[in-house]
Amino acid sequence: MRKTLFVALLSTTLLASAQPEIALGSWGNELPYNRVVDLVVRPEEVVVATENGLFYFGRAFKTIERVSKIDGLSGVVVTAMAEHRPTGTLIIAYDNQILDLLRSDVQTTVFDIARFNIIGGKKINHIFILDDRIFYSCDFGVVEMNIQTQEFDGPYFIGPNGSQLKVYEMTSDGQRLFAATEIGLFSADVNDPNLRDFNAWTQDSFLGGPINSLALYKGVLYVNKKDLDTKTDTVYTNSTGPWTTVHEFRYWRRNALRADSDYIMTCTEFSFSAYDENLNLAANMTQASLDYPFEVTTAVQGNPAESEFFLGSLESGLVRHWNGFLAPNYMPQGPQVRGAFDVIAQGNSVWMAPGGVGGSFENLYNRNPVQLKQDGQWIPSDATVQDSAFDMIELRFDPIDPNVVWGASYGKGLVRWNGDGTFHSRYDYSNTILQERAGPPGFTNIGGIDFDSQGRLWMTNGNTSDPLVVRTRNNEWFAYTLAGLAPSTLPIKSVMVDDFDQVWVQLRNDGIVVFNHANTLANKNDDQVKQLSTATGQGALSSKSVLSMASDKNGAVWVGTNQGVVTFFSPSRLFSGQNFDAQHVLIEQNDVLSKLLENEAVTCIAIDGANRKWFGTARSGVYLMSPDGTEDILHFTVDNSPLFSNTIQAIDVNADHGEVYIATEKGLITYRSGSTEGSDTFGDVLAYPNPVRPGFTGDIAIKGLAENANIKVTDISGNLVFETTALGGQALWNGKSFSGQEVATGVYLVFMTNDDGSETAVIKIMIIR
Known part of the structure; x- marks a missing residue:
């Protein structure tokens, strides 16, 4: 158990949901808040729990403030x-x-259920409160906690013969506890001193099959x-004794x-x-009357005098219904979906691809549309934005x-x-030379795209006879066989073009194929192809x-x-007959040399303005390394930072502003x-x-500096107080x-000079203590 101050939730005076520019060294949240899990209604506000955090809705002025792991x-x-x-x-x-x-200004973090040694899922599906007793409905059964002492009892394995059983929700009439489970309704005496004993729980013989929800109304x-x-x-209800169907529903x-x-x-x-106690319909709202998706996940009554209801939706956040009228839905700004398989950022635009592929490069059929953030605002989209394409x-x-943006x-x-x-x-295959993949008809697999120095777009077209394709600026298309090194039976994914316009193609579990077209796209006789493997002399x-x-x-690759990671310091040598093998970057840790990230699966690499390397990994979060890879500058994990997950799928650095966009499996x-x-000159x-x-x-x-500029800071009398070198086009001073x-x-x-002294600039900074 851990207690901390939690100032983010102290005030009920809420601010409008905005996304200001975040400070240096700080984190920003790009999660959706549209999928509502639970609601808590208070006199001044509604606390909205979504799949990706909380937001607070101010009832008086309709204000919104979001809270996440960052907070x-x-x-x-x-x-x-x-x-x-x-309490x-x-x-x-x-x-x-x-x-x-969360109580007043104190946050108590409890790990008891997380530490249960249980085989299988431990998801907490629902929380039911009975006086000071808190019942957690879990994928394995039930856990009870006393809110005053924060002591736990359980787990209660209430299934047949004490087996694990998925429990969806619980309630009580004061005499018995009722549990909605995957195989029916279970109940127990609320005062039974040994709820751990499965014999204390009785399964209802009539209601077999999954019961996903229950409610106690008027007893x-x-x-x-x-x-x-x-x-x-x-x-079903048992108002007259035996179970009867509620036909009004x-x-x-x-x-x-x-x-x-x-x-x-x-x-x-x-x-x-x-419905009222006579099951007369008192309020109703359907999708037909709305212009946004309306699948309702939960509901709570608001002000009875206004016939007010607050509704949680699956895609549209919080919905307020009052006096038969419908207000707009409310939620913080954010993308529509959490999934982030790729991300690119440039200027004031951020694009996110929510698709993906399986471990064997198989389709996942993720039909979520690409997400665009423009000038600080996420723009709603639907499947038409990508002509119903899937797995972006x-x-x-x-x-x-x-x-123009390509996907x-x-x-x-x-x-x-x-x-x-x-x-x-x-x-696709119907309007270009792109080919239909081998196997089921109708598929054109593009596994990766990249541009060369001439602005030509290269792409992989896997599971075909010509798996590498290029589109020129004049919309001419050329396809290449890669000398049979990427057969139609082999899926291929990403492609990268190096500084010499050589095209690197990622194979599945078979290394890399590098293609040199000699800048003669139509002449295939001078093409060169080389496969890189683990062998010395073949890429290492x-x-x-x-x-x-x-x-x-x-220019290093x-x-x-x-x-781990290897580096090709001289990719121009690949087809020269000279040694071109990759090198392991060695780092020193505790006086011992080791290979860079040798025990990590490095899923993505990004280069920032200072030529530093951002490495995303499959299980250990994000590493920031020095330009040569020998110095570990930062290492972010879920344990030491707000990072959402240690599984990183993509990283991109906005070169204009310095934001690092990290796509994790959780958003x-x-x-x-x-x-x-x-740049070469000052901006x-x-x-x-x-x-x-x-x-x-x-x-x-x-900011706005010439690349790697020398920075000197003096007081008004000319005394030097600080000196540094810019990180790309930006320098930092801690005010000391x-x-x-x-x-x-x-x-x-602040006096600034570029590398060769040909450019200078001066600005003033006012400091008030």
Whole structure:
């Protein structure tokens, strides 16, 4: 158990949901808040638990403030939430089975369920509160906690003969506990001192089959029974003794039954209904009356005088229904989906591909559309934005036309968008020389895309006879066999073009094929092809399982495998007959030399403005290494940072602003680094913050610099107080002198000179202590 101050939730005076520029060394949240799990209604606000965190809805002024792991929550994916009103304790459960108990300004983090030694899933599906007893419905059974002592009892394995049983929800009439489970309804005496004993629990003989939700209304129990064959549900009640069907509730698939003192409410795949004690319909809302997706996951009554209801939806956040009127839905700004398989960022645009492929490069049929953030706002999209293409796995900005973005669909070809996110065109086997893949008809697998120095777009077209294809600026298309080294039986994925316009193709578990076209695309007689493997003289890869490739600012090619990283320092030698083998970068740790990330599966590589390397891994988070890879600058994991997951799928650095976009298996997160892209000359040099006001303790960023410029900071009298070299096009000053002391209030001059001294610039920074 861990207790900390949690100031993010102290105030109920909420601010509008905005996404300001994050400070250097800080994290930014790019998660969706549209999939609601639970609601807690308070006099001044509604606490909305979504799959990716919380947001607070101010009832008076309709304000929104979001809270995530970045703000101090102990998890990312929320699975259940409830509030113990007598103590004002908000209880939050996450998919890692950690619990947060938020009371006033204290956050207590509880690990008991997470530490249970149980085989199988431990997801917490629901939280039921009975006086000071908290019951957690879990994938294995039930756990009880006392809110005052925070002591646990359990787990309760309530299935037949003490077996594990998935429990969806619980409730009580004060005499008995009721549990909705995957095989029916179970109950036990609420005062039984040994609920651990499965004999204390009785299965109802009538209600066989899955019961996903239940509610107690006016002393009567209602249960929702799923019919897995017809995909319809039936609500039963025992108000007259035996179980009877509630015919007033239509035969729709219901996500939840909810009840309070006035109404029993049904939440279905496209409607919400509230009924009074005579089961007369008191409030109703259906998808037909709305212009946004409306699958209801939960509901809570608001102000009875206004017939107000707050509804949680699966895709549209919080919905408010009052006096028969429908207000707009409410949720923080964010993408529509959490999945982030690739991400690209440039200027004020961020694009995210939510697709993916399986471990053997098989299709996942992920039909979620690409997501675009433009000028700080995520733009809603649907399947039409990519002409119904699925498994979007890679994205690239067009280097010649800034108003064009390209995407690779692993199944439906090459997609082109306009810069504003609108669909332009799609290319596949029906309208280009791209080929249909071997196997089931109708598929054009594009596994990766990249541009060369002439702006020509290269792509892999796997499981075909010509697996490498290029599109020129004039819309001419050429395809290549790669000398049979990538046969149609072999799936291929990413492609990378190096500084010499050589094309590197990632094979599945068979190394890399490098293609040299001699800049004569139509003449295939002068083409050269070389396969790289683990053998000396043939590439010396650390493994044939290649996962990532990147070319740095010096022209070296870095290759990530399932056994670390190797570097081709002289890729121009590949077809020269000279030694070109990759080298292992050696790093010193505790006076011992080891190979860079030799025990890590390196899934992605990004190069920032200072030529530093950002490595994403399959299980150990993100590493930032020095330009030569020998110095470990930063290492982020879920344990030492707000990082959402240690499984990293893509990284891109916005060269203009220094944000690092990290696509994890649990969503997209950003980190503000100190490096931006530099140039040969100074741009619009500025410092921020400026002025530096009292209380500021971060770094002062000086941007718009010539690459690797020398920076000198002096006081107004000319005394040198600080000196550094720019990281690409940006330099950082911590506001301290060489001695480590904070400089005094005053005006400071920043003198800048480029590498050869031909360019200079001067700015002023005001510091107020």
